[in-house]
Amino acid sequence: GENVEQHPSTLSVQEGDSAVIKCTYSDSASNYFPWYKQELGKRPQLIIDIRSNVGEKKDQRIAVTLNKTAKHFSLHITETQPEDSAVYFCAASIETGGGNKLTFGTGTQLKVEL
């Protein structure tokens, strides 16, 4: 089955700096890669996703990149703010018509310090 590794497990940055979280996946058939943000005591929420036919996607201060050959993908957050502090999860799956099983990475605790 799919295996997703995520690094680092914790990340501290100063407000205004950039943060990068990296993930690798094992199943070359995976074609959908979402990122979730989970604030303390809350549900995971989808913040951005990318499909295997695209190499990069941006949404304001957030961007994701995908390298299919190397089987890794990354989340980039620019101009970090205190409200970006949370646990971030990457995930991978094979899209099918009947739903998809997301395999999650182990999470990255991001702390943005003032």
Added chain:
Amino acid sequence: DTAVSQTPKYLVTQMGNDKSIKCEQNLGHDTMYWYKQDSKKFLKIMFSYNNKELIINETVPNRFSPKSPDKAHLNLHINSLELGDSAVYFCASSHLTGYTFGSGTRLTVV
């Protein structure tokens, strides 16, 4: 209107008891899931239903039994609760791809 709602939000119970968690979604999604998040925050799939049919059943003890009376509901019943079952259980739904998660049920077995 909450898109994916779970009840109860907190559940404290003794070892050996049987308990249920309910989930409902009003998004019209075809697929629903149960995930377990342990104390280290790791999210692991347990079950998935598509249009009331079980499509994913991971290596979960048979003390856990999901039930989907219709495609908007997916409940989780747990028999003979053990200390190791303590975790946060998230229900989710999807249409094709990205999940919408419920707010979670924090289960504590004492």
